[in-house]
Amino acid sequence: MATPWAEAASHEQFFVLLTGANSGVGLGIGQRIIDEFLASRSLSSHLILIPTTRSVSKSRDTVIALRTHLQETASTSHQLRSRAGSDYDPQSAVSRVHILGIQLDLCNLQSIYGAAKQLIHGKVSDPTGVIADVEIPRLDAVLFNAGIGGWSGLDWLGLAKQFFQVGLVQSCTFPAFKKALPAAVLDQRKLLGDKAADLKTQPPELAEVFTANVFGHYILAHELLPLLSRSRPDEPIGRIVWTSTIDASHEHLSFSDFQARHGNPPYESSKRITDLICLTADLPGVQKASAPYFASPAAADKPIKPRFYLTHPGVVCTPLFPLSWFMFWGYYVAMYIARWLGSPWHPVEPYLGACATAWLALADQQTLDHLRADRVKWGTSASRTGHVAPKKSEVDGWGWDGNVTTPKDMEHEDEAGVLHRLAGRKWDAQDLTEEKRAEFENDGRKCWEELERLRTAWEKALGEGDVAKQ
Numbered sequence: 093m094a095t096p097w098a099e100a101a102s103h104e105q106f107f108v109l110l111t112g113a114n115s116g117v118g119l120g121i122g123q124r125i126i127d128e129f130l131a132s133r134s135l136s137s138h139l140i141l142i143p144t145t146r147s148v149s150k151s152r153d154t155v156i157a158l159r160t161h162l163q164e165t166a167s168t169s170h171q172l173r174s175r176a177g178s179d180y181d182p183q184s185a186v187s188r189v190h191i192l193g194i195q196l197d198l199c200n201l202q203s204i205y206g207a208a209k210q211l212i213h214g215k216v217s218d219p220t221g222v223i224a225d226v227e228i229p230r231l232d233a234v235l236f237n238a239g240i241g242g243w244s245g246l247d248w249l250g251l252a253k254q255f256f257q258v259g260l261v262q263s264c265t266f267p268a269f270k271k272a273l274p275a276a277v278l279d280q281r282k283l284l285g286d287k288a289a290d291l292k293t294q295p296p297e298l299a300e301v302f303t304a305n306v307f308g309h310y311i312l313a314h315e316l317l318p319l320l321s322r323s324r325p326d327e328p329i330g331r332i333v334w335t336s337t338i339d340a341s342h343e344h345l346s347f348s349d350f351q352a353r354h355g356n357p358p359y360e361s362s363k364r365i366t367d368l369i370c371l372t373a374d375l376p377g378v379q380k381a382s383a384p385y386f387a388s389p390a391a392a393d394k395p396i397k398p399r400f401y402l403t404h405p406g407v408v409c410t411p412l413f414p415l416s417w418f419m420f421w422g423y424y425v426a427m428y429i430a431r432w433l434g435s436p437w438h439p440v441e442p443y444l445g446a447c448a449t450a451w452l453a454l455a456d457q458q459t460l461d462h463l464r465a466d467r468v469k470w471g472t473s474a475s476r477t478g479h480v481a482p483k484k485s486e487v488d489g490w491g492w493d494g495n496v497t498t499p500k501d502m503e504h505e506d507e508a509g510v511l512h513r514l515a516g517r518k519w520d521a522q523d524l525t526e527e528k529r530a531e532f533e534n535d536g537r538k539c540w541e542e543l544e545r546l547r548t549a550w551e552k553a554l555g556e557g558d559v560a561k562q
Contacts, residue, residue, distance in 0.1 A: 095226045096190055097138035104137040107231050108453060109211070109316075111196065112238025113143030113311065114154045116410035117335070120442035121237055122154070123161045124450040130185050131171050132454060139189045142216060142228070144196040144238070152194035152219040158191050159220075164276040192226070193219045198238055199300060200310030201283055205556045208315035212390075233331045233453040234312075234398075239305040241412045242358040244273045258519045264430040265407060265437050266339045266518050272357035276300040287554060295553040296546055299351035301358035306365050309334070310543055311550075313398075314385055315557060321394035330398030335450045338404050338437055338471055340364040341488040345535070348541050365539050367469060367487055368400040370409035371494070372536025374466070385547070386518065389558055399466050401452045404474040404485065405445030406437045432476055435482060435508075436510035439474040447472040447480040467493045473510045483511050489532035491524035498523050 097105050108125060112118040122143055125184075129139045143158065145151045165378050166172065166182035173180045194216055197203040210216065215225035250269035254262075263269075278298045281288050296308060313320070313332050320330035340363035344356050352361035372378045386397040409424045424440070431438035439445040448470045452460070460466070469490075473483035484492045491497060502513050509515065551557035 096187070096223060097140060100136060102140045102229075104134060105140065106133070106137065106233075107140045107142070107228060108233045108235065109142045109144065110235045110237060111144045111198070111312075113158075114145045114150045116412065117405045117408055117442045117445050118143075119154065119157060120239040120408075120444075120446035121235060121449050122158050123304045124446040125235075125264060125444055125453060126158065126162050126189055127165050127169075128450050128454055129434060130165065130169070130189070131175075135176060135184075135188075137188065140192065140228075141189065142192045142211075144194050146197045147195060148219055151195060155191045155193050155218065155220055162186055162189050162191075190223060191218065192223060196238075196312075198304045198312075201308070201311065201550055201554060201556075202285060204308055204312050205444055205554070208312060211316065212318050222322060228319065231316060231330060232328060233333060234320065235333045235335075235449055235453055236309040236313075237335045237449070238309075239335070239362070239412075240301055240359075241414075242273050242275065242301040243413055244271045245414060249269050260426065261430045261433050261435045262519050264426055265435055265516065270357065270413070272359070275302070275351065275353040275358045276304060277353065283553050284553060291553060293438045295549045298546075298550075299353050299358065302351040302362050302365075304368065305359065305362035307543065307546060310369075311547060311557070314388060314547065315393040317386070317388040317397070318394070320398035321391040322396040323394050325396060326515055329396065329397070329457060331401055331453065332398050333401045333403055333449055334366050334451065336366045336370075336402055336404045336469060337363045338406060338485060340367055342535075347535075347538055347542075365543075367402060367490075368532070368536040369543065370371050370400045371467065371469070371487065371490055371541070372533055373400050375533050377533045378537045378540055381537050381544065384544060385540070401460075401466055402469045402481075403448040403452055404469065404471045405442070405448065406439045406474065407435075409440055409447035410442060431474055431478075434475040434476070436472065436475075436516040439472050439478070439480050441478075444474060444480045445472050446476065448482040451482045461464060464493065470525050473516075484513055486513070486521055487515060487532075488521075489524070489528045489535070490528070494529065496524050496526055496529060 110122055113122050122141060143154050145154055163186060166185040172185055194207055194210060196207040211228050215227055217225050247269040254268050256495060278300055279293060340360050344360040345364040346356055347356050352358040373382050407427055409427055427438050427440045452470060469485040469487050470482045471485040472480055474480050486492055499514055
């Protein structure tokens with residue numbers, strides 16, 4: 093049976109995989125991808141969106157929620173109506189968006205390998221039964237949003253101290269008063285399954301937040317190289333868009349405690365690793381460490397490898413941080429006040445926070461290449477009135493784009509208002525120097541080396557990945 097998009101030309105089929113899509117920013121990304129695809133692509137193009145969730149029931153709920161949003165957009169969008177003309181039929185837009193679903197648990201490595209095999213060699217279904225099993229010929233964009241926080245609550249004394257020292261806007265943007273839970277370690281027996289009894293040497297232990305936020309995605313991207321890599325230079329480059337956070341600094345990562353099991357907050361540590369691997373993957377001092385990752389035997393006939401991009405949603409209100417309903421609404425109001433006071437980093441609503449990720453997924457490749465977008469951490473900025481746009485974020489040790497510049501160099505840049513690079517800068521940010529940039533590149537190399545060590549050890553233990561393909 094032919095797929096619903098079979099009659100569209102290959103270049104008018106756009107395949108997107110989205111992790112953590114059932115709520116919060118993930119659901120907002122799915123909604124925004126639908127809206128911006130319909131608004132920007134040709135009227136004969138088709139979007140195939142594949143959200144991942146941990147269960148069939150969540151997958152069904154997610155697909156239904158995204159379809160409901162699609163129906164609303166198709167029925168109410170004046171932009172779609174004006175593009176199509178007076179004879180616009182909302183169903184014509186609905187018929188160009190196809191939402192499937194697969195199950196993926198990023199804290200279960202065998203689930204990751206299984207999902208990758210299903211996408212590459214098997215068929216993907218619609219959990220609501222609208223679309224029968226279909227094959228996925230490639231992936232154009234993979235959006236890594238899923239993750240867990242690992243916090244227990246607030247340090248009220250720390251909150252008061254930071255508020256009086258740096259004010260509400262800085263406190264709401266770069267909070268130093270979140271209390272982290274001790275890092276939980278995943279059960280080796282569950283990870284290994286029936287292979288546990290046959291192993292003479294156990295693979296390295298894995299911390300839960302580290303695995304959910306970084307390592308699980310890291311393995312998944314490697315396993316999906318056959319769908320993300322390309323054979324010819326005239327084919328659109330595959331994109332892997334990682335979600336970080338606005339507040340991940342040098343101080344959050346210790347190489348003596350790489351998975352943040354003992355000291356640093358696990359969430360911020362995992363996001364610092366994300367920043368480092370995304371921004372250093374192609375740097376001269378890192379390529380030797382990262383090259384094996386992009387050299388999968390399963391994609392040996394496809395020499396053009398995907399590109400990493402880095403983003404964060406700004407500050408949004410989601411249940412990721414544990415608060416009572418009363419505290420959540422107080423937090424919600426404080427975020428809006430911070431935006432009204434001029435913060436560029438408070439989109440607040442998950443749909444608005446999805447702006448930067450959707451832009452990186454759908455933007456023209458020439459535009460991204462011109463901006464050297466793979467060298468930038470793109471955050472979602474918001475004006476006082478809620479207008480959102482991608483904005484360059486400063487990264488500790490990297491600056492805005494890896495170039496050593498001073499605030500004086502940026503006084504007369506083209507971007508103004510909330511998009512000006514200095515708008516929303518952290519109170520204690522330090523100007524980039526050549527020495528700090530060299531340290532950042534070296535830290536990136538060490539991250540790649542450790543992640544590759546973990547990946548190969550677990551491939552060997554599970555008999556998966558490159559070990560099984562050789």
